[in-house]
Each structure stands twice: as C-alpha cells, then as structure tokens.
Amino acid sequence: DAKTTQPPSMDCAEGRAANLPCNHSTISGNEYVYWYRQIHSQGPQYIIHGLKNNETNEMASLIITEDRKSSTLILPHATLRDTAVYYCIVRVQGAQKLVFGQGTRLTINP
Amino acid sequence: GAVVSQHPSRVICKSGTSVKIECRSLDFQATTMFWYRQFPKQSLMLMATSNEGSKATYEQGVEKDKFLINHASLTLSTLTVTSAHPEDSSFYICSASMTQNGNQPQHFGDGTRLSIL
Numbered sequence: 001d002a003k004t005t006q007p008p009s010m011d012c013a014e015g016r017a018a019n020l021p022c023n024h025s026t027i028s029g030n031e032y033v034y035w036y037r038q039i040h041s042q043g044p045q046y047i048i049h050g051l052k053n054n055e056t057n058e059m060a061s062l063i064i065t066e067d068r069k070s071s072t073l074i075l076p077h078a079t080l081r082d083t084a085v086y087y088c089i090v091r092v093q094g095a096q097k098l099v100f101g102q103g104t105r106l107t108i109n110p
Numbered sequence: 111g112a113v114v115s116q117h118p119s120r121v122i123c124k125s126g127t128s129v130k131i132e133c134r135s136l137d138f139q140a141t142t143m144f145w146y147r148q149f150p151k152q153s154l155m156l157m158a159t160s161n162e163g164s165k166a167t168y169e170q171g172v173e174k175d176k177f178l179i180n181h182a183s184l185t186l187s188t189l190t191v192t193s194a195h196p197e198d199s200s201f202y203i204c205s206a207s208m209t210q211n212g213n214q215p216q217h218f219g220d221g222t223r224l225s226i227l
Binding site for chain 1: 114116142144146153154155156159201203204205207215216217218219220221223
C-alpha cells in the first residue's frame with residue numbers, strides 16, 4: 001500500500017472549517033483513500049473514503065486532486081468534539097489490512 | 111449500522127494471568143476481523159488478521175503462541191493474551207469488515223485497555 005504523509009498537528013477554531021491535508025504521491029490506480037479518526041482512549045471511527053471522485057457524507061467531505069497524489073478532508077463546521085487524531089490511509093482494492101501512520105492531531109479551540 | 115463491540119473495556123490483572131478479549135460484530139457478519147495494539151502516544155499496529163473458520167494470520171514479530179486468536183463464528187473473534195506480563199500492557203483494538211471486498215470500510219471496537227501488574 002502507498003505511504004501517506006500528514007502534518008503531525010493542526011489547530012482550528014470552533015465553528016470554522018477544518019481542512020486536513022494528506023499526501024499520497026505514490027498511490028496507484030486501484031488504491032482507495034480512507035480517513036479515520038481516533039478520539040482519545042477510543043477505537044478509530046470511520047469517516048469517509050474515495051477512489052478518485054470527491055465524496056461527501058454527514059461527517060465530512062473528501063477532496064481528491066485530479067492526479068490523486070493528495071487529498072483533503074474537510075470538516076465543514078468544526079466542534080470541540082472533533083478534537084482527535086485523524087488518519088489518512090490508502091488501501092488496495094481487494095486487500096483488507098489497514099496500515100496506520102502517525103496521523104494528524106487536530107485540536108479544535110473554543 | 112456496522113457496530114463492533116469489544117469486551118471488556120478494561121482489564122487489570124497480575125503478571126502470569128491469561129486474559130481473553132472478545133470482539134463482536136453486532137449487526138453484520140464479519141468473515142474477517144483484525145486485532146491491533148496501541149502503545150501510549152503511538153499509532154495502531156496490526157497484530158493479526160482473524161479469519162472465520164481458519165487460522166489467523168499474524169504480522170511479523172507477533173508471537174502466535176502468546177496471542178491466541180479464535181474466530182469461531184461470523185460475529186465473534188477472541189484474542190487471548192497468554193501468561194501476560196507488564197510489557198503486554200497496552201490498548202488492544204479489534205475491527206471488522208462486512209465484506210471481503212477491499213473498498214468497504216472497517217469498523218472498530220472501542221478497545222480494551224489491558225494493565226498487567
């Protein structure tokens with residue numbers, strides 16, 4: 001699976017949009033981009049995933065660049081409860097393992 | 111939907127004890143479940159892949175005789191930490207996927223915090 005690079009930490013003001021970048025420059029055509037988050041002392045929570053089209057659900061939006069070498073997770077109106085470590089993972093279609101990197105520690109400030 | 115339940119949430123026991131952790135998919139069938147371990151301030155490390163009705167596949171460096179995995183049904187996998195020692199103290203997390211198709215998300219339990227005295 002391709003490796004991902006994320007900033008180790010980010011801050012965002014409550015109510016603002018939080019934009020979390022992820023670089024996956026070695027991604028191949030059959031790899032999906034997944035985003036999970038982990039709130040302290042809990043298991044990871046699935047957020048969203050995509051292949052090449054932008055995706056949106058009730059939690060977030062995923063913007064994937066046309067060349068698929070990077071993506072951005074957008075939390076449109078961040079709340080204090082969105083403070084967590086966010087993981088960007090790429091996974092080959094048909095494979096099952098998730099390999100977690102260090103993620104981005106997002107802190108939402110009041 | 112897609113709820114994964116893990117039990118117990120916390121265990122504190124003496125060195126040398128064996129500890130069993132259960133992972134259940136509550137509203138779906140999971141042919142494959144995964145076990146992770148997470149030390150403080152670190153990321154999740156995959157320990158093993160648990161396949162229903164067959165032997166688990168362990169990641170490199172994980173002792174299969176130390177961490178026994180049983181996946182006897184489509185909704186239950188268990189991890190037994192045998193003869194646990196203080197260095198086994200960690201946060202153990204399981205996950206499950208509804209299908210074997212790689213584009214479906216895995217869903218995680220809330221983890222088990224194991225403390226060995």
